[in-house]
Amino acid sequence: MVVETQTPALPRTLAEFQEWEPTDSFKYEWNDGEIITFTGMEKKQVFIYHTLLQLFVNKNYIKAGTLVAEYDIMLTGIQMRRPDIAYLSEAQIQQAKQGIDVIPEFVVEIISGNDNINKVEAKIAEYYKAGAGGVPLKVVWLILPEEKVVHIYTSRKQVQICTDDDICSAKPVLPDFEISVNALFA
Numbered sequence: 001m002v003v004e005t006q007t008p009a010l011p012r013t014l015a016e017f018q019e020w021e022p023t024d025s026f027k028y029e030w031n032d033g034e035i036i037t038f039t040g041m042e043k044k045q046v047f048i049y050h051t052l053l054q055l056f057v058n059k060n061y062i063k064a065g066t067l068v069a070e071y072d073i074m075l076t077g078i079q080m081r082r083p084d085i086a087y088l089s090e091a092q093i094q095q096a097k098q099g100i101d102v103i104p105e106f107v108v109e110i111i112s113g114n115d116n117i118n119k120v121e122a123k124i125a126e127y128y129k130a131g132a133g134g135v136p137l138k139v140v141w142l143i144l145p146e147e148k149v150v151h152i153y154t155s156r157k158q159v160q161i162c163t164d165d166d167i168c169s170a171k172p173v174l175p176d177f178e179i180s181v182n183a184l185f186a
Helices: 012-020 045-060 092-095 117-131
Strands: 025-033 035-037 065-069 071-077 079-083 086-089 106-110 141-143 149-153 159-163 167-170 172-182
Touching: 035 167, 045 065, 045 106, 045 172, 065 092, 071 117, 079 117, 086 092, 106 117, 117 141, 149 167
Parallel strands: 106 141
Antiparallel strands: 025 035, 025 079, 065 086, 071 079, 086 106, 141 149, 149 159, 167 172
8 A cells, every 4th residue: 555645735834934933943034926945054054153141142142132033033924034033122023913024233244064155145235225214234144154244234245354353333322342263163
């Protein structure tokens, strides 16, 4: 006797995607009908997140908001993205509690072995485009662990490349949230 197994149907709409509960170990983003598959944070990414979270708590920013790993962000009515790390202010947390989609002012993308840099660059452009309609995205850190380099975007055209003892800053969103590249990877 042959038993047929059915592969669960993939969501075809954003509404279906939002209700979808995948049973595998992957994470997913939605981009205008395209389902983007990726893995969760790798060990290096978790270490970087832990380092940034400790800095966040030590600088007492915990009273102003929170750093969230892999938070779902609705960029537009057809795009749901998931940055590696996002800062949400206390006001944004309250808005999210009421079901309002918010765009963080500060996000961090950490490049892993399965990331395509061109797709990450496109994602950064989407973050800035989506923020233009409300609270704008102000700072993006693009961290490249293998190269020990951090690109700090303060707009699509303003990028600072940090290495070694250069200071990475989340100004103007979190003025004292600063760390050297060497300390980030120590």
